[in-house]
Amino acid sequence: MSDNLRDSYQVTNPRPLTNFFHAVWAVVWKDISAELRSRELISAMFVFSLLVILIFNFALELDARARENVTAGVIWVTFAFAGTLGLNRSMSMxxxxxxxxxxxxxxxxxxxxxFGKAIGNLIFMFLVEIIVLPIYTVLYNVNLFVPGLIITIILGSLGYVAVGTLLSTMAIQARTRDILLPILLFPLVIPVLLAAVKASSGFLQGVSYDEISPWLNILIVYDVIFTAIAYMVFDYVVEE
Amino acid sequence: MIKVRRLVKRYGSKPVLRGLDFDVLSGEFVALLGPNGVGKTTLLRILASLSKPMSGEVFIAGFRLPSQAAAVRRRLGVVSHQPLLYGDLTAEENLRFYGRMYSVSNLENRIDKVLALIGLSRRRRDLVRTFSRGMQQRLAIGRAVLHDPEVMLLDEPHTGLDQDACAMLNHVLGEVAARGRTVVMTSHDLSVAGNLATRFDILSHGKIAASVQRSEIDPDGLMAYYRKIVNEV
Known part of the structure; x- marks a missing residue:
């Protein structure tokens, strides 16, 4: 190789922890840069979410009281299915x-x-949620800007993405990856969805914190356990 | 530089590598030849730490696989059938991403030099999905040499390239070899392999069936030798 290609660079070997965080950031930067160009993932998730809340709005024809009761279920169904679309697209890239x-x-x-892929997926999921929540508020006339609900959505999304990123990595190796991910994912995220719907519903209906806290604790424990499991098994999941 | 002993790999019940032994000295350019399905890509994937063998030992630059895979990967540059590039990123963004993953210092300077080497400086801000197959393969070579690896593993790098792209690829590979880097390349094209490699290993039935130095055989004789070995085995 020519001499001028040789000079003034080397592969550095920084401390493992620094190297680790550099790599995480590199993957996040790459995912965000690619998505800013294509906008395939965000637009697919957003259009799907919009369609779901519109369909529920027209199909259920709810009165004001019923709207408040079903809101938690509708938003989590929307986030869960839109999230699957995003996870599939993120790994197919x-x-x-x-x-x-x-x-x-x-x-x-x-x-x-x-962790790089999971953080990227989480950012995309939060973006869609930030767009969908005001639209839902307008369509259903239900105020979703409740601090407790926002915390629940953050915790629920964390758990969903922690498991979803791991399973989408597994599913991507299979020929039937598009149908395999939901089949693998939904049974495993039932505790997250159940706890998130219960906690969200509690916050929207003004239930006391003592009644909601067990559901929030389930979300926190689930997030910690499944992030730790994903950290431990990811190397085996990607192994041929 | 590369030492492989009694390597065994099966896919299901089908054996692909059957106790393969393989050695490559530092600075050698080895062409791995053989018919389709004989295990060339499997061997390269094991050397690249992308696949684990059922049994056997693999050492690269003195590090053992798979237990010291990170140390091995730092010393490897890999070019496969696919370019391993992101279509929605530009040429320089792809190199920047891989440079960060390999912790390459003076990265922007290095990217400039690699793009100049592969002749893509003027297309550096174009999206990779707008590149032809030949341009993608050149960028794939750029990605593989970005961190100046000691060992290059090339899996059919000339597949799908036109004559100009092949010539450019050969020029880059020639420069890599001239720097004393160790290269292992699989190829179907004996004329291409014959011009680049210093040694030819013929893989058949999951083992190295024959090995011949370039100095021991003329380019015209390579085809006859290859046919003889493959038909014999």
Whole structure:
């Protein structure tokens, strides 16, 4: 190789922790940059979410009281299905042109790839939620800007994405990946969805915090456990 | 530089590699030849730490796979059938991403030099999905040499390239070899392999059936030798 290609650079070997965070940030930056160009993931999730809340709005023909009762269920159904779309798209981007192999060839702890993908997925999910909540508020005339509900949505999304990123990595290796992800994912996120719907419903109906706190605790414990499991098993999941 | 002993790999009940032994010295350019389905890609994927063998030992640059995979991966540059590039990122963004994953210092400077080497400086801000197959493969080579690896693993790098793209690829590979880097390349095209490699290993029935140095055989004789070995085995 020519001499001028040789000079003034080297592969640095920083401390493993620094290397780990550099890799996580690199994956997040890459996902956000690619999405800003294509807008495929966000637009698919957003259009799907919009259609779901519109269909529920017209199909159920609810009075004011009933609207408040079903709101928690409708928003979590919307987020769960839109999230599946996003997870599938996020990992299929890695499958195109063999990019997953490119990631796996990098000399970093493979859990850095998991955390990078999970943070990217979480950002996209939050973006869709930020857009959908005001639209829902207008369509259903229900105020969703309740601090407790926002915390519930953050905790629920964290758990959903923690499991979803791991399972979408597994599903992407299969030929039937589009149908495999929901089949694998929904049974595992039942505790998250159940706890999130109960906590959300509690906050919307003004139930006391003592009644809601067990559901929030379930969400926190689920988030911690499944993030830890994903951290431990990701290397095996991506192994051929 | 590369030492493989008694390597065994099966897909289901189908054995692909059957106790394969394989050695590559530092600075050698080895062409792995053989018919389709003989295990060339499988061997390369195991060397690249993308696949685990059922049994056997693999050492690269003195590090053992899979237990020291991160140390091995730092020393590897891999070019596969697919370019391993993101279509929605530009050429320089792809290199920047991989440079960050490999913690390459002076990254912007390095990206400039690699783009110049592969002749894509003028297209650096174009999206990869707008590139031809040949341009994507050139960028894939750029991605693979970005961190100046000691060992290059190339899986059919000339597949689908036109003559100009092949010539450009050969030029880059020639420069890599001239720097004393170790290269293992699988190829169907004996004429391409014959011009680049210093040694030819013929893979058949999951083992290295024959190995011949370039100095021991003329380019015209390589085809006859290859046919003889493949038909014999």
């Amino acid at each position: 890695e499958k195109d042109r063999g990019c997953l192999d490119g990631l796996l060839l990098a000399p970093v702890d493979r859990s850095a790839i998991y």
